[in-house]
Amino acid sequence: MNLIETLLAEIVRMAPAALFNIYFAFAAIPVGFLLAIVFALGKNARNPLLNRLSRIYIYFFRGSPFFIQLFAFYSLALAFNVSTWKPLGIDWLVLNPLFLGPAILMLNTTAYTAEIFYGALITVPRGEVEAARAYGMTRGQRFRSVTWPNLIRLAWPAYTNEVVFLFQTTALVYFTLPVIGDQRDLMNTAEVLFQKDYNVFLHFGVAAGYFLAISLAIFFLFGLIYRRLMRHMPQQATMRFSWQRLFGQAPQ
Amino acid sequence: MLVDWLPQGLKDILGPDVIFWLGYITNGKHLNWYASVQYTLAAMLLGGAVALVVGVLAAAARNNGPRPLRWLAAGYINIVRGVPDVLFFLFFPLAFEQGLEWLYSLQVCTADTLALNVGKWPPCPAANLSFNSVAYLVLAGVSLGIVYGAFIASVVAGALQSVPQGQLEAARAYGMSRIEVLRRVHIRQMWVYALPGIANVWMSIVKATALLSLLQIFDFVAWAQRLGASNFSKAAGLVHDDWRWRYYLVLLVFYVLVTFVSEKIFSAIGSRLRRGMPMAEQGLT
Numbered sequence: 001m002n003l004i005e006t007l008l009a010e011i012v013r014m015a016p017a018a019l020f021n022i023y024f025a026f027a028a029i030p031v032g033f034l035l036a037i038v039f040a041l042g043k044n045a046r047n048p049l050l051n052r053l054s055r056i057y058i059y060f061f062r063g064s065p066f067f068i069q070l071f072a073f074y075s076l077a078l079a080f081n082v083s084t085w086k087p088l089g090i091d092w093l094v095l096n097p098l099f100l101g102p103a104i105l106m107l108n109t110t111a112y113t114a115e116i117f118y119g120a121l122i123t124v125p126r127g128e129v130e131a132a133r134a135y136g137m138t139r140g141q142r143f144r145s146v147t148w149p150n151l152i153r154l155a156w157p158a159y160t161n162e163v164v165f166l167f168q169t170t171a172l173v174y175f176t177l178p179v180i181g182d183q184r185d186l187m188n189t190a191e192v193l194f195q196k197d198y199n200v201f202l203h204f205g206v207a208a209g210y211f212l213a214i215s216l217a218i219f220f221l222f223g224l225i226y227r228r229l230m231r232h233m234p235q236q237a238t239m240r241f242s243w244q245r246l247f248g249q250a251p252q
Numbered sequence: 253m254l255v256d257w258l259p260q261g262l263k264d265i266l267g268p269d270v271i272f273w274l275g276y277i278t279n280g281k282h283l284n285w286y287a288s289v290q291y292t293l294a295a296m297l298l299g300g301a302v303a304l305v306v307g308v309l310a311a312a313a314r315n316n317g318p319r320p321l322r323w324l325a326a327g328y329i330n331i332v333r334g335v336p337d338v339l340f341f342l343f344f345p346l347a348f349e350q351g352l353e354w355l356y357s358l359q360v361c362t363a364d365t366l367a368l369n370v371g372k373w374p375p376c377p378a379a380n381l382s383f384n385s386v387a388y389l390v391l392a393g394v395s396l397g398i399v400y401g402a403f404i405a406s407v408v409a410g411a412l413q414s415v416p417q418g419q420l421e422a423a424r425a426y427g428m429s430r431i432e433v434l435r436r437v438h439i440r441q442m443w444v445y446a447l448p449g450i451a452n453v454w455m456s457i458v459k460a461t462a463l464l465s466l467l468q469i470f471d472f473v474a475w476a477q478r479l480g481a482s483n484f485s486k487a488a489g490l491v492h493d494d495w496r497w498r499y500y501l502v503l504l505v506f507y508v509l510v511t512f513v514s515e516k517i518f519s520a521i522g523s524r525l526r527r528g529m530p531m532a533e534q535g536l537t
Contacts, residue, residue: 063455063511064504065462068473072500075480079497168336175338175466187339198373200350204343212334 010206013189018210020185024170027102028109029163035106036113043118054114061111066104066169070176073104097177105173109166116162120155121147153229160222164215171211186210285475289506292461292472295393299457302397304450307404308439314405315412316434325405332402337460344395345388345467353379388467400457407449412438414445444525451518458510462503476503 042054061069077085077094085091093099124147132146174188184192190207194200255263255275263271276282314325332340350373357366357379365376374380383391415438423437465474480496 060504060508063508065459065507067459067462068500068503068507071473071477072497072504075494075497075500079494164334171336171338187336187342190339191342194346198350200343200346204339204346208331208335208339208343211336211339212331215334 006202007206010193010202011209013193014186014206014210017184017186017189018214020174020183021167021170021211022214023098024101024105024173024185025163025167028105028166032106032109032113032166035110036117039110039114040117040121043114044121058111058114058118061108062115066108067172067175069108070104070172073107074100074176097173097180098183101170101173101177105166105169108169109162112162112165113159116155116158117151119158120151123154124150153233156222156226156229160219160226163222164218167214167218168211281475281479285472285479288470288472288475291389291469292464295389295396295461295464295469295471296458298390298393299396299400299461300454302394303400303404303453303457306397306401307408307453310401310405311408311412312434312439315409316430329402329405329409332399333406337396337399337456338463338466340399341392341395341460341463342466344398345391348391349381349383350374353381356381385469388469389464392464392467392469396457396460400453400460403453403456404450407453408442408446411442411446411449415441444522444529447518447522447525451515451522454514454518455511458514459507462507472506473503476500 039054039058042050043058045051045054077100081091081095085094128146128150129142132142137145170185171187174185179188186207190203193203255271255278258271258274266274310325310328313321314329317325353374357375360378361376365378369376419437419441420433423433428436461471462473464471465477476499477496480494480499482493482495483491485491
């Protein structure tokens with residue numbers, strides 16, 4: 001009984017911390033999603049400058065660890081503090097972890113998502129795009145009514161994974177950015193509690209449980225969206241939550 | 253100073269500014285920094301090796317093992333994949349250390365010392381263990397291996413299913429046992445299908461080594477942090493102010509280079525593995 005009470009108290013204590021991780025992830029996702037479309041189209045563009053720039057951006061952010069990106073951009077923000085942010089009067093915003101954290105996460109997820117979207121973009125059935133051209137559709141119409149729906153359906157399972165990874169990456173934010181007051185995320189709370197009583201299994205276990213539960217929730221939510229995206233397709237949607245797949249049978 | 257060994261003629265050509273910067277980036281601390289790459293590389297290689305072994309074992313257990321083993325492997329794969337790597341990376345060495353301390357405390361603690369220390373860790377002061385940085389490096393490598401072993405396992409599980417069924421049936425028909433089929437035919441043919449996925453996981457391992465400094469290992473990242481911080485000495489005054497962003501940019505470039513080289517190596521391995529395989533017909537070019 002004592003064990004269950006301790007566990008419940010720990011779960012309650014960590015609940016507000018989990019909100020910070022959720023906030024970081026979901027503040028970064030919308031802008032990252034939109035920018036990723038731009039970079040995916042850029043990587044596919046004929047214009048050599050656009051093409052080269054998009055490729056470099058994607059390669060750079062995918063090829064380096066997020067932990068170091070966090071360091072680099074935070075120290076850059078600090079370096080420009082006196083010369084730029086202070087005179088503009090926006091230093092309270094730029095150096096606030098609640099802004100800087102999602103901003104750097106956004107830069108990172110843009111690159112990963114752009115690579116996923118690019119992969120989907122080049123596998124969009126060519127015949128459908130040609131048919132749309134033959135109908136005399138403009139570029140914008142073609143993108144909106146043919147390329148994009150195909151792209152997002154092809155990319156959705158991989159994008160789901162990326163969102164879950166992004167959520168897990170938020171664990172790193174407060175290792176670098178300053179903690180203001182008691183705005184602590186899951187990892188930070190777990191570490192602070194661990195320093196008090198050295199109970200590694202309780203604190204890290206509950207933090208892991210939160211990450212696991214929210215990751216599963218994201219899979220579930222995105223699975224619902226995927227089913228909606230695929231509802232008119234002839235085959236059954238395969239990305240569905242199943243206990244059987246989780247424990248035991250490998251997917252066929 | 254290494255620069256002092258340069259011939260005078262060369263020094264004249266380069267000019268005092270270039271010589272100063274050459275001297276700066278080759279002073280003792282910077283040489284230590286470059287040498288600390290070895291910890292990062294060691295953790296990468298150890299982590300990769302452990303991940304490969306753990307991954308193949310877990311995948312084989314999940315696909316072909318008896319039922320309890322299958323559940324265990326699936327639980328491992330799903331739980332580790334659902335938890336951030338940094339959490340496990342901090343958790344595993346701490347839990348390992350505490351486990352050893354607990355075992356040790358059974359030996360050295362008496363009832364009196366235990367009673368004095370109730371609710372604290374370690375159970376009694378005598379049972380306190382402290383690891384040196386090499387031990388931490390090995391622990392870090394092993395925990396990287398355990399985390400990314402789960403990712404390798406799901407890659408390998410998929411690759412095991414991509415091996416043409418006829419190959420396995422032929423092996424069975426030759427009278428090999430299930431284990432023999434797995435060892436001699438199934439796992440050996442699996443590699444070519446698993447390679448792209450393994451390359452991806454390797455890139456993740458490379459990037460995860462940036463976390464080593466969290467375990468008090470003085471690796472490439474920790475040194476850059478120390479060198480970049482504003483440098484003030486009594487003798488020379490302010491040597492430089494906060495230069496951390498320059499050092500972090502070097503780190504970013506370093507990691508991009510490691511990924512680039514790894515990519516090249518993996519594509520070379522891939523084209524070697526695919527020798528004589530009609531991959532185009534299987535749609536796997």
